[in-house]
Amino acid sequence: MFYRENGQFKSSYRADLALFPVAQDRWFMLAFAAIAFVAVPMLASDYSFRAVLIPFLILALAAIGLNILVGYCGQISLGTGAFMAVGAYAAYNLQVRIEGMPLLVALIGGGLAATVVGVLFGIPSLRIRGLYLAVATLAAQFFMDWFTNRVKWVTNDSSSGSVSVNSLQMFGYEFNTPTQKYLLCLSLVVVFALLAKNLVRGAIGREWMAMRDMDVAASVIGIRPVYAKLTAFAVSSFIVGVAGALWGFVHLGAWEPAAFGIDKSLQLLFMIIIGGLGSIAGSFFGAAFIVLLPLLLNYVPHWLGLSISTATASHLEHMIFGALIVFFLIVEPHGLARLWSTARQKLRLWPFPH
Amino acid sequence: MQFRNLARTAALAAAGLSMVVAGSLAQAQPAEQFVPLLVYRTGQFAPLGIPWADGKQDYLKLVNARDGGVNGVKLTYEECETAYDAAKGVECYERLKGKGSGASGFDTQSTGITFAVTDKAFVDKVVVETPGYGLSQSADGTVFEWNFPLLGTYWTAADVMIQDIAKKEKGNLKGKKIALVYHDSPYGKEPIPLLQKRAAAEGFELSLFPVTPPGVEQKSTWLQIRQQKPDYVLFWSAGVMTPAGIREAQASGYPREKIYAVWWAGSDHDVKDIGAGAKGYNAITLHNSAAKDKVHEDLKKLVYDKGQGTGPADGIGSIAHTRGMMISMLQVEAIRAAQEKYGKGKSLTPEQVRWGFENLNLTADKLKALGFGEVMRPVKTSCSNHMGDDWARIVQWDGGKWEIKSDWYQSEKTYIDPLVKEYAAKYAKDKNVKPRAC
Numbered sequence: 170m171f172y173r174e175n176g177q178f179k180s181s182y183r184a185d186l187a188l189f190p191v192a193q194d195r196w197f198m199l200a201f202a203a204i205a206f207v208a209v210p211m212l213a214s215d216y217s218f219r220a221v222l223i224p225f226l227i228l229a230l231a232a233i234g235l236n237i238l239v240g241y242c243g244q245i246s247l248g249t250g251a252f253m254a255v256g257a258y259a260a261y262n263l264q265v266r267i268e269g270m271p272l273l274v275a276l277i278g279g280g281l282a283a284t285v286v287g288v289l290f291g292i293p294s295l296r297i298r299g300l301y302l303a304v305a306t307l308a309a310q311f312f313m314d315w316f317t318n319r320v321k322w323v324t325n326d327s328s329s330g331s332v333s334v335n336s337l338q339m340f341g342y343e344f345n346t347p348t349q350k351y352l353l354c355l356s357l358v359v360v361f362a363l364l365a366k367n368l369v370r371g372a373i374g375r376e377w378m379a380m381r382d383m384d385v386a387a388s389v390i391g392i393r394p395v396y397a398k399l400t401a402f403a404v405s406s407f408i409v410g411v412a413g414a415l416w417g418f419v420h421l422g423a424w425e426p427a428a429f430g431i432d433k434s435l436q437l438l439f440m441i442i443i444g445g446l447g448s449i450a451g452s453f454f455g456a457a458f459i460v461l462l463p464l465l466l467n468y469v470p471h472w473l474g475l476s477i478s479t480a481t482a483s484h485l486e487h488m489i490f491g492a493l494i495v496f497f498l499i500v501e502p503h504g505l506a507r508l509w510s511t512a513r514q515k516l517r518l519w520p521f522p523h
Numbered sequence: 524m525q526f527r528n529l530a531r532t533a534a535l536a537a538a539g540l541s542m543v544v545a546g547s548l549a550q551a552q553p554a555e556q557f558v559p560l561l562v563y564r565t566g567q568f569a570p571l572g573i574p575w576a577d578g579k580q581d582y583l584k585l586v587n588a589r590d591g592g593v594n595g596v597k598l599t600y601e602e603c604e605t606a607y608d609a610a611k612g613v614e615c616y617e618r619l620k621g622k623g624s625g626a627s628g629f630d631t632q633s634t635g636i637t638f639a640v641t642d643k644a645f646v647d648k649v650v651v652e653t654p655g656y657g658l659s660q661s662a663d664g665t666v667f668e669w670n671f672p673l674l675g676t677y678w679t680a681a682d683v684m685i686q687d688i689a690k691k692e693k694g695n696l697k698g699k700k701i702a703l704v705y706h707d708s709p710y711g712k713e714p715i716p717l718l719q720k721r722a723a724a725e726g727f728e729l730s731l732f733p734v735t736p737p738g739v740e741q742k743s744t745w746l747q748i749r750q751q752k753p754d755y756v757l758f759w760s761a762g763v764m765t766p767a768g769i770r771e772a773q774a775s776g777y778p779r780e781k782i783y784a785v786w787w788a789g790s791d792h793d794v795k796d797i798g799a800g801a802k803g804y805n806a807i808t809l810h811n812s813a814a815k816d817k818v819h820e821d822l823k824k825l826v827y828d829k830g831q832g833t834g835p836a837d838g839i840g841s842i843a844h845t846r847g848m849m850i851s852m853l854q855v856e857a858i859r860a861a862q863e864k865y866g867k868g869k870s871l872t873p874e875q876v877r878w879g880f881e882n883l884n885l886t887a888d889k890l891k892a893l894g895f896g897e898v899m900r901p902v903k904t905s906c907s908n909h910m911g912d913d914w915a916r917i918v919q920w921d922g923g924k925w926e927i928k929s930d931w932y933q934s935e936k937t938y939i940d941p942l943v944k945e946y947a948a949k950y951a952k953d954k955n956v957k958p959r960a961c
Contacts, residue, residue, distance in 0.1 A: 216621070220614040265953075318707060318733075328716045328946070329658075329709035331638045335954045345646075421609060423638040425709050427736065428609055464614070467604075479602040480564035480573070487565075 172516040188366065205355055210348045218347035219420075225460045226354040227415045232440045232452035233365050234408030239438070240447035241369050242401035243381030244294050245302055248309035249437045251290075252406045253413025254429035255313060256283040258323050260414035261332050265325050272339040276357075276414045283410020284403045286313075291402030295395060298384070310431050317426040333423030350419050357415065361408055366449045368404065377401050378447070443497055445506025454505035458497075463490055556593065556858055556870055557623030558583060558600045558851075561615050561631050566606035567737035568633075568762035570792050571843055575632060576602065577834030578847020581822055584833070585848075586855055588825045593858050594867040599623060605636060607762075612636030613643075620649050624870035627858055628652045628671075628880065630850050634710040637670075642954070644669040649873040650857075650880055654850050655680070655786055655809040659713055660946035662910035664881065665958040667947065671880045673853055674809050674902065675913035677785070678942060679934035681714035681757065683807055683915045684783045685721050686932055688755050697726040702748060704741075704768065705759035707733040714759060714785075716946070720938055738764025745771040758784040765793040769801050779803040783917075786812070790843040794920045802922040810899045812846045813918045813925045818894030822848070842925065845898060852895060853902075857883055881906055900931065906961040 172193050179185045189195045213222065235249050260279030264270045290309040294302050317323050317330075324332050337344040337353075344350050368374050376397040379387035388394050417424050436459060444455020466486040470477050477485075501508050515522070562576035563569060583598045592598055601622065603615035612631060620626045628650035631637045637657040644651045645668070652671045653661070659678040661670035689696055703718060705711030715731065722729040730753060732744050738760060745768075748756065756777065760768055765788040772779060780803035784793075789806020819840050827836050838844050861871050861879030871879075883904045890896050902911040917929040951958055 216617050220617040224610070224614075329634070329638075329712045331635070331709040333638060333642055333954075421613065421639055422642045424609065425635050425638065427635065427708060478564075479562060479576070479604050483565045483604040483606070 172513070172519070174517070186370075188363075188370075202359070206352070210352060213351075215347050218351045221461065221464065222351055223347070223354055223420050224416075225456055226351070226358045227412055227420055228437070228440065228460055229453045229456035230354075230358045230361055230415065231409050231412035231437055232444065232456050233362060233449060234405045234410075234412060235437050236441045236444075236446065236449065236452045237365060237369065237377070237408070238401050238405035240441055240445075240451070241374060241381060242377040242398065242405075243298075244291070244398060244401060245299065246306040246405075247303050247431070247434050247438065248290060248306035248313075249409055250429045250431060250433035251306075251309040251313035252283045252287050252409040253416060253433060254317055254426065255286045255406075256280055256410025256413030257417035257424070257429065258317055258332075259283070259410070260418060261334060262323070262325070264334060272337050272344065272353075272418070276411050276418070279414035280407040280411040283413065284407045287402045287406025287409075288399055291399055291406075294398050294402065307431075310434055314426060314430060317429070329425075331423060331425040332417075334418050337418060344419075354415060354419060357411065361411070362449055362453075365404075365408065369449070373397075373400060381447075439494070441504075443494060443504055445504025448504065448506035450509065451504050451506030454509065458505065462493065466490060554596055554868065554870055555599045555623055556596050556627055557619075557625070558598055558854060559615075559619035559622065559626045559629055560600050560602045561605050561612060561619075561629060561633075561636070562602050563605050563607045563632060565604065566608070566762075567764075568607045571762050571787060571790065572607070572632065574790065574792065574834065574838050574841055574843035575847040577832075577838055578844040578849075579630065579851045580833045580847075581826060581839075581844070582818075582848040582851035582855070584826050584831060585818070585822050588829075588831070589821060593855060594862055596858075596862070596868055596870060598855070598858075605631075605633065607633050607635070609633075609635045609639045613639050616640050616643065620647055620873075625649065625873040625876075627871070627873065627876045628854050630654070630854070631657075634658075634713065635708065638709060641667070641670060645956070647873075648877075650877050652850070652854065652857075652880065654853060655846070656710070659717075660943050660950060662908065662943050663947035664905070664907050664909040665947070665961050666951045666956055667909060668959060669877065671904070671909045673880075673883075673904070673909075673911050674849075674899075675915060675934075676910060677710075677713040677759075678717040678939050679910075679913040680785050680807055680915065681717045682721065682934040682938060683917075683932040684757055685718070685725070686935065687783070687805075687917050687929055689725070690929075692754075699727040699755070700730065700751065700753040701727050701755045701757065702730045702732055702751070702753035703757045703759060704732045704734060704744060704748070706738055706761060706764055707735050710761065711759045714757070717938060717942060718757070720942065724938070734760070734764060734768075736764070737762065739767050741768050741771045745775040745777065748772075748777055749775045754781065756782045758782050758788055760784065760788040764788075766797060769794065769797055769804060773797070773800045780805065780919075783807065786842075786846070786915075789918065789925075790846075791841040791925070792843070799922040801920050804920045805928070806918050806920075806925075807915050808842065808918050809846060810849070810914050811916050811927070811931075812842050812849060812898060813916070813927055814897040815840050815845075816894050816897040818848060818852075818898070819845075821894055849895065849899065852893060853883070856885060856889075856893075860884070880904065881909070883911065906959070 174191050177192055238244050238246050256279035259282030260275040263275040263278045293305040324330055344353055376392045379392050380397045440455035440459045443458050445451025463486055466489055470482055560579055563572035583600050587598055605612040605615055626649050630652050634656055637653050650669055654673040655675050657672045659676035661667035661672050718729050734741055734744055782804055784806040786807055786809045794801040826832050857876055857879035860882055861875045865875045885902045887901050890899050900914045904911040913934050915932050916927055918925045919928045
């Protein structure tokens with residue numbers, strides 16, 4: 170009833186290729202953007218910015234990056250944490266070593282450094298695939314763990330191996346309050362999400378998907394595996410690197426190598442599997458699931474007025490979280506994004522299904 | 524089927540949204556003072572974290588039960604599980620910093636979390652107390668206005684260990700080999716600058732053996748130690764790494780009497796299961812946390828016998844539990860000191876409590892009255908000295924219990940002070956912090 174597209178005619182190819190061909194979608198996204206950019210900054214508390222929204226946005230960005238590689242190009246990677254680390258440490262070094270470095274340039278620089286490392290560790294993907302490639306990218310993870318822990322230069326000779334960033338400034342403008350940081354993250358996420366969405370809809374995205382579905386057939390019809398796979402690695406690690414730099418700079422402020430350990434890689438992989446492989450929206454759903462659900466479970470006993478010990482609450486949280494992951498994977502193996510699209514299909518016919 | 528799932532998803536999403544909007548939980552009543560308790564009862568450090576967390580909470584319960592709070596102001600508290608993870612720790616910090624009249628002080632229990640919240644504390648104006656851990660240079664109160672590494676830092680710990688070794692070697696360490704086996708994290712790396720400086724001055728050879736966290740696998744490290752035969756091993760470990768390391772030392776035949784563990788690796792749970800195998804294992808104590816005093820009896824009588832204890836009753840008196848109580852006691856005394864200035868019987872803001880931390884003066888008489896006379900020596904902080912007075916003793920495991928082996932030590936200020944100044948100045952420069960005049 171509310172979601173019918175009757176009467177919406179597409180009279181040009183341009184209209185047919187639009188990002189949101191259905192008018193309701195367009196309005197919904199515009200309203201959503203308005204809420205995110207205007208209403209949330211006015212209403213949300215400092216706590217929800219710093220502990221909920223900012224980590225959610227940054228991890229969603231990293232998940233988009235990983236989704237390009239795993240979901241669209243079919244190259245399983247366990248090295249996401251490493252690429253985030255490259256982004257974060259490269260941005261840190263740019264900021265520390267060059268006086269007055271604008272934040273945005275440092276973030277992009279972090280992304281570019283991650284691109285180089287990503288392509289380097291992507292080269293084995295030309296020969297090996299599947300689980301074997303996953304193990305090869307695991308090498309990237311261990312290498313970066315070692316590199317950031319052992320090479321003094323990376324941490325600017327910090328005695329403890331922990332680094333911290335000073336003020337976040339860009340062309341004389343400083344990002345101090347949580348609201349400003351939130352808006353910075355939100356803007357970057359919106360830009361990169363649109364970029365990624367358009368990339369995967371274009372020629373290059375189709376090449377990635379062809380490689381994913383059957384690489385031999387793809388190369389027979391003239392897609393160069395080297396180009397397709399390495400561009401996927403490059404674009405993916407660029408986005409992941411920027412997300413890593415944001416995670417270090419905006420969310421943590423000070424971090425140790427453990428912040429980008431194998432846990433982070435696995436967490437991101439779970440995110441895109443639960444959210445939906447090969448879906449940009451799925452990256453957001455997955456990030457929301459992984460970031461918000463543990464917090465929610467943590468709060469539930471408080472709301473119910475139960476006084477259970479911290480340890481029990483923490484164990485319960487892990488158990489319920491694990492059970493929910495299994496539940497969602499059984500009910501919808503294609504992730505939350507598929508649930509969303511099924512809901513949309515139903516809504517189009519509601520209230521008069523066939 | 525699909526619709527039911529959808530409904531569930533929607534419900535979940537709605538609940539998530541309401542949480543975002545609701546933000547922090549309900550506010551506390553007036554005339555209460557809120558103490559946030561960051562703890563880790565799960566994860567690789569849980570063996571250490573559990574008695575520590577129990578001790579912290581037990582002492583607050585004791586103050587409420589014995590004295591009815593601080594001058595009538597009841598202490599409220601809430602635990603938040605960090606699992607020793609910096610991101611989770613930051614979330615806990617954000618969640619608890621504004622509760623009640625403001626968080627009285629964060630004992631983060633982790634060097635990593637301390638790093639992450641130190642920068643935020645400058646902006647939020649809340650105290651970060653790190654008794655016996657944290658950033659060693661934060662002893663400099665002119666730069667680190669909000670940090671209080673009370674009682675001692677890793678630099679003072681390392682210094683005291685070297686002093687005790689020097690005593691055993693009759694004052695001459697020239698040509699000796701000392702190894703540092705450490706948890707490869709900011710926590711484990713913290714003593715290195717001091718040890719390097721000491722090595723250069725005394726002429727001993729320092730070799731470093733990082734152990735990848737969580738440190739369950741240490742075979743290769745102890746094999747190397749067996750080959751290199753260092754005269755002493757300093758053991759910077761925590762949680763599951765400690766018993767694993769002692770077992771490897773036992774297996775490779777390295778004498779346990781030559782091992783010196785930092786205070787976080789020297790508690791009962793670290794050695795109890797190994798028993799006689801750990802005989803001779805040395806540990807340094809923060810002040811004298813191996814001792815027992817009146818506070819333990821009070822706790823048993825007023826809290827545990829009424830069934831309100833946080834942990835198991837046989838945990839009372841273990842080193843980690845006592846240390847937890849000491850930390851809470853310092854927090855409570857800071858509140859008391861601040862109340863004397865800003866009004867007795869009132870809830871205080873974090874900034875007011877900070878004044879209390881900076882003007883702590885725990886004399887021997889006061890400590891005796893609190894039941895900590897045997898456990899601690901007097902401590903006095905000031906605007907420039909946020910550590911107060913560091914004291915430490917060496918204890919040794921005799922196979923069944925800890926024995927106090929040495930007299931009181933205090934760190935050698937000729938080594939510590941310049942290092943604190945140098946690193947604090949570097950921090951101030953990096954962060955554009957203008958040091959206060961004291």
